[in-house]
Amino acid sequence: xxxxxxxxxxxxxxxxxxxxxxxxxxxxxxxxxxxxxxxxxxxxxxxxxxxxxxxxxxxxxxxxxxxxxxxxxxxxxxxxxxxxxxxxxxxxxxxxxxxxxxxxxxxxxxxxxxxxxxxxxxxxxxxxxxxxxxxxxxxxxxxxxxxxxxxxxxxxxxxxxxxxxxxxxxxxxxxxxxxxxxxxxxxxxxxxxxxxxxxxxxxxxxxxxxxxxxxxxxxxxxxxxxxxxxxxxxxxxxxxxxxxxxxxxxxxxxxxxxxxxxxxxxxxxxxxxxxxxxxxxxxxxxxxxxxxxxxxxxxxxxxxxxxxxxxxxxxxxxxxxxxxxxxxxxxxxxxxxxxxxxxxxxxxxxxxxxxxxxxxxxxxxxxxxxxxxxxxxxxxxxxxxxxxxxxxxxxxxxxxxxxxxxxxxxx
Numbered sequence: 001x002x003x004x005x006x007x008x009x010x011x012x013x014x015x016x017x018x019x020x021x022x023x024x025x026x027x028x029x030x031x032x033x034x035x036x037x038x039x040x041x042x043x044x045x046x047x048x049x050x051x052x053x054x055x056x057x058x059x060x061x062x063x064x065x066x067x068x069x070x071x072x073x074x075x076x077x078x079x080x081x082x083x084x085x086x087x088x089x090x091x092x093x094x095x096x097x098x099x100x101x102x103x104x105x106x107x108x109x110x111x112x113x114x115x116x117x118x119x120x121x122x123x124x125x126x127x128x129x130x131x132x133x134x135x136x137x138x139x140x141x142x143x144x145x146x147x148x149x150x151x152x153x154x155x156x157x158x159x160x161x162x163x164x165x166x167x168x169x170x171x172x173x174x175x176x177x178x179x180x181x182x183x184x185x186x187x188x189x190x191x192x193x194x195x196x197x198x199x200x201x202x203x204x205x206x207x208x209x210x211x212x213x214x215x216x217x218x219x220x221x222x223x224x225x226x227x228x229x230x231x232x233x234x235x236x237x238x239x240x241x242x243x244x245x246x247x248x249x250x251x252x253x254x255x256x257x258x259x260x261x262x263x264x265x266x267x268x269x270x271x272x273x274x275x276x277x278x279x280x281x282x283x284x285x286x287x288x289x290x291x292x293x294x295x296x297x298x299x300x301x302x303x304x305x306x307x308x309x310x311x312x313x314x315x316x317x318x319x320x321x322x323x324x325x326x327x328x329x330x331x332x333x334x335x336x337x338x339x340x341x342x343x344x345x346x347x348x349x350x351x352x353x354x355x356x357x358x359x360x361x362x363x364x365x366x367x368x369x370x371x372x373x374x375x376x377x378x379x380x381x382x383x384x385x386x387x388x389x390x391x392x393x394x395x396x397x398x399x400x401x402x403x404x405x406x407x408x409x410x411x
C-alpha cells in the first residue's frame with residue numbers, strides 16, 4: 001500500500017452532528033503523497049467518506065485507469081481506518097502562522113468565511129477561514145491595534161494605541177482599502193462596540209430560539225433582524241479610551257463623531273451594545289458601569305457597587321440583564337428595569353474576574369478569572385429565583401492569557 005496524507009483545511013455545517021452541536025457534512029481536504037507533494041487540488045468531500053471511497057478518488061486523480069492502486073490514508077500521522085468523520089473529530093484542522101508581532105485580537109466576518117487578526121506591530125491580516133490562507137494585509141496604524149469589529153456592510157473597524165480608528169473595506173474589489181480614519185481621542189483606544197455586533201454573530205436566532213425550515217427563511221430572518229437594529233440608519237460604533245471618554249460614530253458615513261461622551265473618571269476598559277441596539281454599557285477603572293442611549297449617546301444611569309476596576313460588561317440575549325466583571329473578584333447582575341442596585345452579586349472567584357459571557361439562551365453565565373478557574377452560573381429562565389447557583393467550576397492548568405495592559409478578554 002502507498003501512504004497518502006490528508007490535510008483537513010475546513011468544514012461545511014450542514015448534516016452530521018459534531019460534539020459541540022455543529023452539523024458537519026463535508027470538509028475541505030488536500031491529499032498529499034509521502035513526499036509531501038499535493039495529489040490533485042483541494043476537494044470538498046463528505047465526512048462520511050470511507051477509506052475505499054477515498055482510495056477510488058485518489059486513483060481517479062492520478063489517472064491510474066483500470067490498474068487500481070491500494071492506498072492507506074493518514075491525518076496528522078494517525079491512520080484513517082473507518083470514515084473521515086471518525087478521524088476529523090477533535091483534531092486541530094489547521095494553524096495559521098500569523099507572522100505578526102504579538103497577535104492581540106481577532107474577529108470573524110458575519111458569514112464566518114473570513115477572519116481578521118491584529119497585532120502589536122500595527123498590522124491587520126485577513127484570512128480565509130476555510131483554508132487558513134492570508135488574503136490581505138492592512139497597514140496604516142502606527143502603533144499596536146487593540147480591538148477589531150467586523151460589521152455587516154463589508155467594513156472592518158480597528159482601534160489602536162495611535163489614538164485612531166480605521167475603517168476598512170473588506171469585501172469584493174475594495175478588499176483592504178482604507179475608507180476613512182476617525183480621529184478625536186486624546187489617548188489610546190482600548191475598546192469598540194458595534195450596534196449590529198450581536199445580530200451579525202447570531203444571524204436569525206434571537207432569544208426566542210425560533211426554528212426555520214429552509215436556508216432562505218434563515219437568511220430573511222437574519223436580514224430582518226439586522227434591518228431592525230439599524231432602523232434605516234448606518235451602523236453605529238462606540239469607542240472607549242484611556243482619555244476617560246467615549247465617542248459615538250456612524251463610521252460608514254462620516255469621519256465626524258455624533259457625540260463625545262464624558263462621565264468616567266478613569267480609562268474605559270470595555271463597551272457592549274445591547275442586542276436590540278437601544279443601549280450600550282461602558283466599564284471603567286473608576287469602578288463604575290454606565291448605561292447610554294444607543295440612539296444619541298445620552299447618559300442614562302451609573303451602576304455603582306463594585307469596589308474595584310470593572311473589566312468587562314455583557315448583555316443577555318433579550319437585552320434585559322447586564323453582567324459585569326471586576327477586579328474585586330465579583331460578578332454583578334443588573335436588571336435594566338431597576339438599575340439602582342445590583343440584582344445579584346456572584347462571589348466565587350478568589351481573584352480578579354477578567355472575562356465573562358452569557359449563553360445564547362440566557363440561562364447561564366460563564367466567567368474567567370486570574371484565580372485560574374472558569375465558573376458557570378445558572379438561573380431560572382424567568383429570573384424568578386432569589387439567587388444564582390454555581391453549576392460548574394473548570395480548573396485551568398495554566399494562567400489565563402490575559403494581558404492586564406490590553407484590558408480585554410472573552411470567555
